[in-house]
Amino acid sequence: MNNAEKVELVLIYGECQRNLRLSAMTYAERYPERYHPPHNYVLRLLQGLSQEGRFPDRQINQQRRRANLFDEDIELQVLAYIRANPRSSIRHVAFEIGISYGYVQKILKKHKMHPYKIDLVQHLRAGDSTRRLEFIAWFNIQFHNNPLIVNHILWSDESKFTNNGIMNKQNHRYWDDTNPHWSRETNFQTVWGINVWCGLVGGKLIGPYFYDGTLNGRRYLNFLTNELPRMLEDVSLDTREHMFFQQDGAPAHNAIIVRQKLNEMFPNRWIGTYGVVPWPARSPDLTPLDFFYGDT
Numbered sequence: 001m002n003n004a005e006k007v008e009l010v011l012i013y014g015e016c017q018r019n020l021r022l023s024a025m026t027y028a029e030r031y032p033e034r035y036h037p038p039h040n041y042v043l044r045l046l047q048g049l050s051q052e053g054r055f056p057d058r059q060i061n062q063q064r065r066r067a068n069l070f071d072e073d074i075e076l077q078v079l080a081y082i083r084a085n086p087r088s089s090i091r092h093v094a095f096e097i098g099i100s101y102g103y104v105q106k107i108l109k110k111h112k113m114h115p116y117k118i119d120l121v122q123h124l125r126a127g128d129s130t131r132r133l134e135f136i137a138w139f140n141i142q143f144h145n146n147p148l149i150v151n152h153i154l155w156s157d158e159s160k161f162t163n164n165g166i167m168n169k170q171n172h173r174y175w176d177d178t179n180p181h182w183s184r185e186t187n188f189q190t191v192w193g194i195n196v197w198c199g200l201v202g203g204k205l206i207g208p209y210f211y212d213g214t215l216n217g218r219r220y221l222n223f224l225t226n227e228l229p230r231m232l233e234d235v236s237l238d239t240r241e242h243m244f245f246q247q248d249g250a251p252a253h254n255a256i257i258v259r260q261k262l263n264e265m266f267p268n269r270w271i272g273t274y275g276v277v278p279w280p281a282r283s284p285d286l287t288p289l290d291f292f293y294g295d296t
Helices: 003-015 020-030 041-052 058-066 072-084 090-097 101-110 128-145 217-231 237-241 256-265
Strands: 114-116 119-122 153-161 174-176 183-186 194-201 204-210 244-246 270-272
Touching: 003 020, 003 041, 020 041, 072 090, 072 101, 090 101, 204 217, 217 256, 256 270
Parallel strands: 119 183, 153 244, 244 270
Antiparallel strands: 114 174, 153 194, 194 204
């Protein structure tokens, strides 16, 4: 629309007692051959006249949008809300402030805000840190004497599967302009569900083996006696003769009958809560299985 047509539209708006919809309908009836603007177009014309003393220029408005010139009050509201509620989603922020999803997204992008994901870290108990340091010291000595010691340790672990209790990290965000290193304590080794055992030695995956029923000392002893030797048949004789066996601190692993069997199978060469080499419990970050198998 040219300026003369805009003036006529504003005059019709006055004739229609400032009724936007009626103004648009009247203008369309009076000038059927012209462009028929939407009912809120006249409101934008009046805003341009009151704020700038002239009708708004479409080209200037487009340039402003491309330059990401946001309303300062709304921009401050978005940033303040995110600072106070950094775990909010873009959709939630847009709903609370009353603006569009894309508008919030552009403001966050302008200020280099990123949706960081939560990191799950193992909850530690009193004494765990000391046991970790002792194990690391032992391992460093072994590695110094034999750089191939890593290939002669049978790392083992069990896991249990359930249909609940797992956090979906895709649904958790923390908006900030710097990484807050957001974490949440979890208990990876809490016993629930169906047990699955798996091992790793010399880069070779051993298992998996599925337990029937709840894992206890007798079931684990049966596994060590009857199942583990069969599963190690493809491992070289040299590796088996010099192999250390590692297990974590699950209650079934600490049964007296289990420890006696491990002393028989791996004399002075097993790692566990009561082993010759004490294993620091709740330490999945020290277990190669959590990298080799748990992330696949």
